[in-house]
Amino acid sequence: MFDTIYSIFFWIGFLAVVPYVILVIYGAYGCKEQDLKKKYNAKWALVTGGSSGIGAALVRKLAGQQLNVVIVALDDQLFKDFKAKIVQEFPSLEFRFVACDLSTASGDAYLDAIKAATNDIDIQILCNNAGFITTGCFADTAEKRNMANYHTNVTACLTLSHHFLNRMLDKGLKGLVTYTSSSAGFIPNPMGALYASTKDFLTTFAASIAAEHVEDGIDVLVIHPSPINSNFYSNAGKMSALLSAQKISSPPSVVADTVCRNAGKVVVADQGIITVLMKIGLTKVLDWNVFTEIMKLAIPFNGDYKAMKVRREIKRD
Template sequence: MLSYIYSAFFWIGFLAVVPYLALVAYGAYGCPEQNLKTKYNAKWALVTGGSSGIGAAIVRKLASQGLNIVVAALDDQTLVKFKADIQKEFPSLEFRFVPCDLSTPDGQGYMDAVKKATSDIDVQILCNNAGFITTGCFADITLGRNMANYHTNVTAGVLLTHHFLNRMIDTGKSGLITFTSSSAGFIPNPMSALYSSTKIFLTTFAASLAAETVEDKVDVLVVHPSPINSNFYSNAGKMSALLSAQKISSPPSVIAETICRNAGKVVVADQGPITVIMKIVLAKVLDWNVFTEIMKLALRFNGDYKAMKVRRNIKSQ
């Protein structure tokens, strides 16, 4: 009897981890880099948050493959500098810039601007990449900031994907839609509750979409980066878990390479060892419900929580 139980545990563990690792190995080592311009017979790509970090690396990689690119990003000095640099680096290519704030609730302003900038071109590669993290207890962060975070990370990707996916289907052109998600979505993330929730939304959305669009010849790819050295951390506030992650971060170019290797090959790309270890240990070995209970008991001892939780003067009745 005991031997059946051991054997059952072995097979459950084997089936949970080995096919996953095989897929990770295929994505990381079995897929050579592809030229996405050739693969999708495409002329244009659009990258959100394309002015810095991962987005800028995606822009550079796609431009090096000969694609013209629409860059949608905040109207700030980062965009001004990136605009000058990228045009100098790739003088033979065409770039269009849509300075916009993706944090608005209905997307009206930026969707109109994006549609105007792309009405005469076929965008066949859409990289939904813009996003940021807000740290602290959800109740202590203003609702406006929380919702801006939500709309940038989620709403913008949904609206842009709906628009460009329909354009691809209506024109019969093949294409690629990518999402920059995060391993933060694998687990409950107190002190950045909204961020991790928006990221797991992107992952589930992309994974569901990928099956629907196979017959339309539109590939969907969602990437879970291991820590990447970018402004993400400088904009995140002083949270020790994030500062530690930054110390072991890789350059943004690894995500651009992951996209070019994995497009059309896998749907979910868990990039780098940190993401893979997190997926195995925190999402496969340790049960999610159990992890949640541990988190609930342990958070009060966490240094970030102690430092960031705002202690209120309780109003007496």
């Protein structure tokens, strides 16, 4: 009886971990860099959040493969500086710049601006990269801030994906749609609930539409980067866990390299050892439901929670 139970649990563990590790090794070492311009017979790509961090690295990587790029980002100093730099770095290519805010609910304003910049060209590589984190308890954060975070991380991705997927489908074009997700979506994330939830959504959404479009020649890739040195941490506030992650971060170029290696090869790319260890330790060794209960019991002792939780004076009638 004991041998049977042991055998069952052995095979459960084996099937949960070993195929995953093989897939990770394949994505990281078995896939060679691909020329996306040639792979998709493409001339143009579009990158959101393209003026800094991962977005800027994606722009440079795609431009390095001789793709023209539409760069969508907030109209701030980073955008102005990057605009001047990128045209100097790649003088033989064409860039189009769309300064807009992706945090609005309807998306009409930024979609109209992006349509105006792309109606005469075919976008065959769409990188949904823009996103940010809001730290602190959900109820303690202003509603407008929460919704701006949600719309940037989720709504904009859906709006742009729907538009450009339909354009590719109507013209019978091959293409690639990517999403920058996060390992934060693997587990419950108190003090970063909205970020983790939106990234979890992106992963499931990307995996779902990947199956829908495989016969159309349109690849979908969602990436879970390990900590990346970018402006992402400017929103970390007092959250020590994020500040610690920044100390072991890698350059944004590793994500761009992952896109070129894994496009059309895998759907979900867990980039870097931190993400892989989190996936194994927190989703395969320990059950998600159990982890949730542990989190609930442990959170009162967490330093970030103690520092950021707003203690309110109770209002009495």
